Amino acid sequence: MRLSHLSLVDFRSYAGLELELEPGVCVLVGPNGHGKTNVVEAVGYLATHGSHRVAQDQPLVRIGAQRAVIRAAVHHEDRSVLLELEINPGRANRARVNRNAVGKTRDALGYLRTVLFAPEDLALVKGDPAVRRQFLDELLVARTPRFAAVRADYERALKQRNALLRSAAQLRRANRGAAVDMTTLDLWDGHLASAGAHLLAARLELVESLNPLVGKAYGTIAGRDTALLDYKPSFELSTGGGSPVDESAVHDALIAALNAGRKDEIERGMTLVGPHRDELALLLDHGHGPVxxxxxxxxxxxxxxxxxxxxxxxxxxxAEAIEPVLILDDVFAELDNSRRGQLAQVAASAEQVLITAAVEEDVPASLSGMRYRIGKGTAERLR
Known part of the structure; x- marks a missing residue:
């Protein structure tokens, strides 16, 4: 998978930008604050409909503009697609595929897949559990775009259920502890458990697939194979010791946990169990057991x-024949020579890799390819 052209209109610092791209390595060089990261952020946003830098869309639109547009020509095997996303803060975003509007923006997911590594990714290790859950869910959608709808269904059920719990808590306090009709809450328990079981089962399978690859990569980079992932549900769940995950068993266990915790949930006005409360533990073993x-x-x-x-x-x-565009945002300057070398080997093997760097010397010499010098709102091709 690769991009041959990227167009930005009123995205971040760019009133307009047109970039021609080739297979292999493309390095964007320029001083900090001149817009290198804005370019690769746009590519990542087009692929995931989310930014690795901010949670809201408003900062993505150039000051003074009403909307931003990201447009790219994407090639995968023998297919070519013109992909476009219009960002409208405060209103619904719009997506087009080959100039045809899609019903929901998530219908445009899957045409472009990226893996982005940036300084912010240190939060995978040091940050809150939400960061690690997002890592899993974005990878799930990259593998199977329909999981975007599963996530949306779960988030909708969670929002409705939390609203009912808050209302129930207020009503119970107003009635001095009198019983409250929970019929509607039972209905949303079913919706939450259905979408939640589907999402959780997929996460468990994904972690199982990732684990040997994480261990291998860590062993190569750090010189020892001691890293592993451990998914920890927020409720009691038996995963069957390595056997395929039984989604119906996950559903039943989640329903049981919701029923058991209902009193506490009403008191706190929020859903206390489910995929939104799970943790992905990143563990290291220095020879005395994982920590x-x-x-x-x-x-x-x-x-x-x-x-x-x-x-x-x-x-x-x-490995699943979904060759993503690899994006390395200002990371070589953060790495020592050994880690730089390992990352460069992977980058050199990618069909297309986009790299940002403040100085060209930060990029290993083995990563030769096209270069752009990024100025404030401009891009000049060097070679």
Whole structure:
């Protein structure tokens, strides 16, 4: 998979930008603050409908503009697609495929797949569980785009259920503890458990597939095979010791957990169990048993683990014949020579890799290819 052209209109610092791209390596060079990351952020956003830098869409639109547009020509095997996303803060975004509008923006997912590694990815190790859940869910959608709808169904059920729990708590307090009709809540329990079981079963399968790749990548980068992932549901669940995940069993276990915790949930006005509360533990074993990387990893080990997770995602997609565009956003300057070399080997093998760097010397010499010098709102091709 690769891009041959990228067009930006009113995205971040760019009133307009047109970039011609080729297979292989493309390096965007320029001083910090001049817009290198804006370019690769746009590519990542087109692929995932999310930014690796901000949670809201408003900062993505150039100051003074009402909307932003990202447009790209995407090639995968013998298919070519013109993909377009219009970002409208405060309103629904719009997507087009080959200039034809799609019913829902998520229908445009899957045409472009990326794996992006950036300094912000240190939060995979040091950040909150939500960061690690997002990592899994974005990879799920990259593998199987229909999981975007599963996530949306789960989030809708969660929002409705939380609203009912808050209302029930207020009503119970107003009635001094009198019983409250829970019929509607029972209905949303079913919706939450149905979507939640589908999502959770897929996450468990994904972690099982990722684990050997993470261990291999970490062993290559750090010199020892001691990294592993451990998915921890927020409720009691038996995964069957390596056998395929039984989605119906997950559903029943989640329903049981919701029923058991209903009193506490009404008191707190929120759903306390489900995929939105699960944790992905990143573990290191220094020879005395696995320990959480978040608490025990050094700065270098944390970088190695974050890099290993992203490289594992890249290799998993590649093994499934989904060659993603690899994006390396200002990371070579953060790595020592050994880690630079390992990352460069993977990058050199990618069909297309986009790299940003403040100075060209930060990029290993083995990664030769086209170069753009990025100025404030401009891009000049060097070679």
């Amino acid at each position: 959480p990387a978040k608490a025990y990893a050094s700065h270098g080990e944390s970088w190695s683990f974050a890099l290993s997770a992203k490289l594992a995602a890249f290799e998993l997609l590649r």
